[in-house]
Amino acid sequence: MTLSDTATESAAESPADDAPPPDPNAVSVTLNGTTIIARKGELVIAAAERHGEYIPRFCYHDRMNPVGMCRMCLVEVDSGRGPQITVSCMVTVAPDMKIDTESATVKRMQEGVLELLLANHPLDCPVCDKGGECPLQDQTLAYGPGESRFVEEKRHYEKPVPISDLVFLDRERCILCDRCTRFADEVAGDAMIQFTSRGNNTQIATFPNEPFSSYFSGNTVQICPVGALTAQPYRFKARPWDLEQTESTCTTCAVGCRTVVQSSRNELLRYQGVDSDPVNWGWLCDRGRFNFEAINSDSRLAEPLVRTADGLVPTSWNAALSAAATLITDALAAGGAERIGVLGGARGTNEDAFAWARLAHDVIGSPNVYAQLGDGLPAGVLGLNRATIDDVASATTIVLLAPDLKEELPVLYLRVRDAVQNKRSKVIEFTPKPGGLTGQAWRSFGYEPGTQVGTVQQALADPVIAAQLAKGTVAIVAGRANLAETTAATVQALQALLAALPDAKVLPAFRRGNVVGALQLGMRPRPGGLDSRSTLMAAADGKIECLILVGCDPLADFPDTDLARRALAGARRIVAVDTFLTESSKHAHVVLAAAAYGEKSGTTTNLEGRVTTVSQQVTPHGTSRPDWMIATALSKLLGSDLGFTSVGEVTSAAARTVATYAGITTEALAQSPDGIVAEVPAGIDPINAVSSAVGRNSYDFRLVASRKLYDQAVGTAMSPSLAHLAVAATAHVHPLDIERAGVHVGSDVKLSSPKGSIIIRVEADETVVRGTVWVPFNQAGANVGELIDCTAVVTDLRIENL
Amino acid sequence: MSRLTDANIKLAKEIIGRYPRARSAIIPLLHLAQEQHGHITNAAIAHIGELVGATSAEVLGTCTFYEMFKMEPVGKYLVNICGTMSCALLGSDELMHRAEHTLGIKAGSTTADGLFTLEHAECQAACTEAPCLQVNYRHRYRVTPDQLDALIVDLRAGNLDGEIPPHGTVARVRQHIPAGRAVGAVAPEDATDPPVWLSTGPSINAKTPK
Amino acid sequence: MSESLTGTIMPHAPGFIAGDRPRIVTSRFEYEDSYTLERYLATDGYSGLRACLTRAAADVHNEVKTATVLGRGGAGFPAGVKWGLTPQGKFPRYLVVNGDESEPGTYKDRLLMERDPHQLIEGCLIACYAAGLSQCFLYIRGEMALAQERVATALNDAYAAGYVGTNILGSNFSVDIVLHWGAGAYVVGEETALIESLEGNRGMPRLKPPFFPAAIGLYGQPTIVNNVETLANLPWLLVNGAAAYTAIGTESSPGTRMVAVSGHVRRPGVYEIVNGTTTFRDLVYGNEFCGGIRNGNELKAFVPGGGSAPWFLPDQLDLPFEGKLVGAAGSMLGSGAIMVMDDTTDIPAAALTLTRFYAHESCGKCTPCREGGTWLERILSRIVAGNGTDADLDQLLEVGESICPGSFPHAASERLGLTAVPFPYKMTTICFVGPSAFAPIHSALTLFRDEFIAKIVKRTLIPVTAAPIAAASAAGGGQ
The missing domain is CATH 3.40.30.10 (Glutaredoxin)
Known part of the structure; x- marks a missing residue:
C-alpha cells in the first residue's frame, strides 16, 4: 500500500469535514499536470515511479547514494522560479513543486544523453551477454534519438579484462555510471575498483595485482546497466530471452536472500538477487550466487547406491529404499529406537525437515534427532526474544557475540555494515578473531578463548558502554564464533548480556540454510534424546545400531574430526541421504540420491524465522528425489505411511500441526513475497550452560577455529568458479607470538593439542588476538578438526618447529 | 624500493595530522612520493593507502585524476x-x-x-x-x-639548479605548524560545539597595545 | 603607438600595472619584499585582524555583509551572505580558500598569493572569526610553486608570531590554517570539486542541491568556500569600514576588482580597477590600462570574463565591468579576465584553444560534458585542419544543444543584425565545464560563421596565430 493511494482515495471519497488529519509526511506535488502525494524526503525519481511515471536512468539505484552522474533522469522542475533542469535522482520533493518528465526539453535532453552515451559505445550487442536485458538498449529504444551522428573514431580499450576471478570488465561498453564502484565502496566496503584517469579517458580499474576480490562482486554484474561487467560462470552461456526463471530463496546460508533462479534447457545458469526489503535488498554473496555450478556437477549422485562386496554400487530406488528400510528395521530389532540416530535436515526445505522429523520421531520412534552438527549454539537460543534482521539493522546498539558475519552470513554483514555506515547503529563486538565488522565496530573486544564471559562482564561494567547500551534498542547477534571453544562459553556470555539487557532482542547467527526451519519443525531431540555430539559419542561407543545422515557430513562439518571418524566406524548401519558422495556418505550402507536446490519446491525458514518459498526450476539430477519424498517412501516401507503425495501436502501438514507455522500455507506465502515470520517457538529446549571458566596451563596458545566463506563444502568445492577461492589451511599467529614461539613465517610447523597434532604452515596475522592461533575450518591442507576435543572447554596448543 | 623513506614517513605523518580525516592528505602525500622518486610508483600508492587508510585502488583513482602526477618516469x-x-x-x-x-x-x-x-x-x-x-x-x-x-x-x-629543483619538487618550503601553536585537527563528530569566541563577545580589549 | 601609456609597471610583480586608482588588495605590490611579515607589519598588516578581535563575531559578519563584498571567483555572490547560509547550530564549520585559479585568461589570485600572502592569511582569519569557522584549508593550485612557497613561508612566520594558531593575539580565538595544494585539474576550481579534492578524492563536482557547501561541505560539515581575492579584501575593509569600501565602485558592485587583460593589446596586464564603473573600452583602449590594440590593428572580438564566457564584439565596448549589465548583454564577468582578439585572429582556431581546454579538463562525471566536450573538440579540430564538412557546423550546435538545451547567450551585433540573448544558459551537466566547451564555439559560430564556412568550402588555412608582440613590433607590425 502506498501513502499516496490512501491519500488520493480519501480525498476523492470522503467529504472534507471528516477527512483524516493531514499526514505530516505527505507532500503534494504536480507530476505532468496531475497532483500526486509524495513522501517527505522522497526523491523525485522515486515519487514519479511510484505513481507510474518511469523516468529513465542509468546511475540511479535505490539501494545506493545517488550521484546524478549519467544525466539520463533529467527533468524540468518548477519550484516557483520557472522550470529548471535538474536530475530527478538527487532532488527531493517539495510542496507545490511542478515536475515535468515529458516536455520537449526533457525529450531533447534524453535523446542527447543517449546519443552521447552511445557515441563511444561499441554497439557489439549481438555478442554481448547483456543484449536483450540491457537498460542501455531498452532505454535507447524508448527514449533514444534513433540514429547516431558520431562519425569520429571510438575509444578503444583491451577487452575484456578480468577484474577478479569471477568478473570481467569491458571498458568499451562501460558508460561510467559509478554503480559498480559505488557498490564496492558504499555497500560492500571493498573499494578495490575505482574510476581512474579523467574526462573522456575515465575508466574503471583495479590496482595492479589487487583484484576486486570481494565476496559480493557478482552484485556489480547484476547492477551494471550495460554489458561492461560479466560474470565468468554465465559468460556466453545463454541469451536472456532463452532463460526461464522462477523466484526463490537462497538456502546457502540462513540469511535467506530472495533470488531469481534462471535456467535454459533444464540447466541452472544464473541466480539474480531480488530486492526483499526486510532481508537482502537485492544483494547476494558470490557463494550463493554462483554455487549453482555444483548442482550441475557431473559428480552429483544420479541414482541411489547400496553397499555390496564391491563397495557402493548403483541400484534401483526400490532396492535402495528396501535396503534402507531393512537396515532401520534391523536396528530397531537389535536395539530399539533409542539406538537409532538421525542427524541433519538443515540443508533442505521446511518440507524435507518436517517429513524427516515425522519419520524419525513418529515412524521410527527415535528421540535422537538433531539438525545441528556441533558447530552452532543450543537450539534454546531460538526461544529467546527473537530479533528480525530489520530489528538488528535499526537497533541503536548491535552487540555481536557471533562468528564473522562476513564469512558465515554475508548479506547480514551487509545489512549491519549499512546500519553503521548510515549512522543508525553502533556495534559492540566480542570476538576471538577480529573480522569483517571489526573496522565498523564502535568497540571491539578481542578475547582469548576461556575469557569470553569475563570479557563481556567487564565491558558491561564500563560506564561508557553501559550508557551506550542504555540509549535505545539493543539487538544481540549470537552464534558460535569459535569451533574450538565450548558452546557453554557463548551461552554464558549471552546470559550475562541478557541479564544486563532484559529488553534486548536476539538474532541467532546460525549458519546452515534451513537450520532454523529444521529445528523449529522438529529436527531436534525429543526428551531424553541425544544431540549430535551425544549421538556421535554413542556411535563411537558402538551404541548406535543405525545412523541416518540427512544431507549431513560429520567428517567435514563436526568440529571434532576424531569423534566423527570413530562414530562412522562405530555405527553398525549407516543410511545417507545426499546430493554427493561425501567423505561421510562413503561410509554408508545405503546412499539415497537427493534432489538439490533448484530441483525441488517448498519453503525455507531463515534465521529470523521468516518463511519464504523455494522453487523448482529444473528437474532433479538423474533419478534423485527430494528428501521429503524419500522420507515418505521409507515411512511406507516401515509400515506407517506419512501419506504425502505432493510437497504442498507437506506444507499444509506443517501449517496444521506445528503451532508456530500455523497459517503459513502455500496460499498465504503467495500473497507475501517477503515471507511470513514464524512465531517464536515457546518452550523450545532451554539453554543450559555449565561453567566455561578455564585457567592457563602448560600449553602456550589457545586455538580459534572458524569458517571462511569459501571452504570445502560441496557447494563450493563442486563449483569450478568458486572452488579455487578457498584458502588452504594455515595457522595464523600474531607476528609477536611468532617471534615468541621461535618459528618462521611461511614454514611448516607442528601444532599440537591434547587431542592430536597437525602439520601446518604459519602465517603472520596482526588481527589475531595475542596468545591465540587462528586456523580456518574445513580447508584443504591440514584438518584443524584433528586438534579439537568437543568435550573440552577450550583447545590448548603448542607450536613447534619440525 | 619506492615506498616512502623513513624521513618522508615522518613528514607524511605530520601532514596527515593536520587534517580531521587522514584521507585528505592523499594529494600532499602523492606529491611527497613524487618528490622522492621523480614519479609515482605503485609501491608508493600502496604505501600511501596504508598511511591514510584507503585502498590502493582509491589512491590510484585520485592519483590518475591529477595531471601533475606522473605514473611513468619523466625528465629532470x-x-x-x-x-x-x-x-x-x-x-x-x-x-x-x-x-x-x-x-x-x-x-x-x-x-x-x-x-x-x-x-x-x-x-x-x-x-x-x-x-x-x-x-x-x-x-x-x-x-x-x-x-x-x-x-x-x-x-x-645546470645554470638554473639553484632556482629550479628536479621534477617532483614543487614548493621548496613546507608548512610546519609548531606544536605549541597548533589548535590541532579534530574529527568533525568530536567537535560539535560552537567555537568559544562566537558566544563571548569581543575577544580582545580594543585598547590592547600592538 | 604614439600615445603614451601611464601607470607603473612593477618588475617584481610581473603583469601588474598600478595606476592612479584606489588600491584595496594591491597596496603593497610596490614593495619588492611585500610578501614578508616585516613589510606586512610595517604597512599596517594584521590591524584588520586586531580591529576584528575587538568586536563581536556577529558585528564583524555584519560589517562584511554591509560592504557587499562580492565573491571574486566567478559567481559574484556576496561573501557576507554566503557566510550566513550555514545551518544554525551545526558545528564544526570550515573555511576552504579557493586558490586553484585556472580559468583561462585569469591571473590575479596567483599574484595576490605571491605578492601579499599575509593579506590573504589575515583575510582568512577574519572570515573564520566572523563566521565561527574552526579550521581553514588554504588550497593552492598545484602548478603554482612560487605561491605555495610564499604562502608556506608566510604561514610559518605568522604562526611563530602568534597571528595564527591557538589564542591569536592573546584572545580566545584559535584557528589553524592548513596549506593544501592541488595537482593539476582545472575543475577543482569548482567549489564542490575543491572539497572532494580536499577530502583526498577525485575532483569531481557534487550536485547542488543537496551539496551546497554552506550546508553539506567538507566532511559533510558546513563549509565556506571563498576565493583568494575575496578574502584579500577583508583586512582593508576591517580597518577602513564598510562605508569607505562602498564609497568605491557602484552600489551593486562596490570596491575594486582585479582584472587581467591579455591577448592582442598593446600592454596586457593585471589591473585593480574600480568596480562597476570602468568600461571595457577603458580597459582595452585607455592609456592607463592597455592602450589599445597592438600594431594599430582593429579589435575583432573579446572574451569579457574568462574562457567560459560568451564573446563580445566591439559593439559591447562601452559596457561597464558590472555583472548584471554584462549578463543582460549576453555574457558574464566570471573571474575578471578579458582576452582580446584583433582582426588578424583565426576565429575557429582561437575557439578551438578554449574548447580543447574544457574538453581536456572535463572530470568525466556527467555524460554530456565527458562525451560532448570531446566530440565538439574533434569536430572543431577537423574544421580547423581543413577537413570539415557541411554537416559539421550544425552538428556542433546539435552537440551543444545536448549540453545546453534552449537558446544560448550571445552578444548583440549591429553588423549581423543580432540582438543579445542574456545570460545564463540552461545546462544538462552538474557544473559549467561542459557548457564552457560549447561557449566559445557558439560565440564564434554565431558571430563569425563565415570564417567556419570558409574553412569548409575553400579549405583555406589562415595562420592560427600572429607572432608574439616583440617579434611583431620589430617587423613593423601586422602579419
Missing part, C-alpha cells in the same frame, strides 16, 4: 608550454614547434638523456605574460623561441 625538467587562448593568440604554437625542434622530441615525450620532458599544457595563470611556459612549475614569461633555446642551454648546463 618538465617543460610545459601553455597553449590556451591568450598564449595561442601570441605565438605558443611557434614556441612549441621550436621546443620540439630544439629538443628533438615531440610534445608528450622525454629526451633520450632523460633530461627533458616536453608537454603541451593548459592555462598557467600568466595570461598577460603570454606566451608563457613552466619548467618544473616555475614560470617563464613572454618567451620567444630564441629565449626558449637559451633556457634549454641554461638548464642543460
